């Protein structure tokens with residue numbers, strides 16, 4: 001089993017490729033309680049993939065160039081897409097997801113808010129506020145189980161320079177809710193006489209249904225079917241741009257080694273095997289349009305919605321960034337930017 005620093009070392013070239021206009025999605029998958037959120041976020045003394053990725057991006061941006069960083073964050077709870085209410089008070093708002101205009105691809109999330117991120121400190125503060133609004137509950141398998149899928153999207157817009165035209169890269173960090181057997185999910189509530197028993201069961205069923213839909217999408221992508229059932233769940237609809245042609249997707253699989261979890265572990269391994277056989281094609285860079293908001297800069301910017309409403313945040317202007325990259329198996333193979 002690899003430790004987070006080792007895992008991140010392998011992921012870092014892909015993460016940094018977002019600064020050059022590539023689309024990268026890192027998602028955690030596995031049975032509830034196996035450490036998905038821990039691996040993605042981690043405590044301060046053992047930072048997870050997300051804080052390491054963000055630190056690496058901002059460090060790289062300090063070495064040259066001009067970048068604008070924009071953040072959006074949503075959670076999918078019981079098949080409802082909700083805005084991670086980052087800074088404003090009030091309950092999460094339910095958002096409508098719809099297909100983008102013909103020919104432009106992508107998904108639109110009406111009402112989704114985008115935040116300009118001036119520096120790493122502000123980004124961490126915003127993420128931590130967004131996470132604190134995420135739906136969690138005690139289940140039989142995890143005292144603080146995430147009952148929702150969380151999708152964090154960073155759009156990294158590089159200004160054009162003498163070295164080349166501007167690009168718009170995207171980093172998706174997806175912490176999926178855990179799969180679990182319904183009887184296990186409800187078991188602890190029943191044992192405690194918890195009145196939320198029915199709620200936990202409903203959550204478990206919708207989580208499992210959306211993960212099943214994700215499995216269906218992976219099967220279709222692997223078999224290169226003409227029709228990929230992205231519309232089967234809100235999760236797969238939102239992930240459509242992140243799993244589109246030319247994107248780089250990385251699955252972090254979390255499994256339990258407990259004998260009593262063998263069935264679920266085998267299912268998770270089979271899912272990972274399927275994902276490992278998916279080919280999204282040669283990686284593509286996105287060229288930025290000359291002007292406009294982040295949502296208008298890319299033909300398929302994920303999670304784009306109503307006209308982007310970037311919110312002024314305190315701090316310095318977007319940090320500078322280079323157009324260099326390191327090599328690794330995860331680095332995109334082909335540069336389609338003309």
Ligand SMILES: Nc1ncnc2c1ncn2[C@@H]1O[C@H](COP(=O)(O)OP(=O)(O)OP(=O)(O)O)[C@@H](O)[C@H]1O
Nearest residue numbers: 031032033034035036037038039142145146177178
């Ligand atoms: N590598 C680790 N080191 C120490 N503690 C860990 C580690 N991985 C997970 N844990 C602990 O195990 C518990 C479950 O982890 P976590 O919440 O990340 O699981 P999860 O897979 O995200 O669960 P769910 O799907 O229910 O949200 C937490 O208390 C977490 O702190």
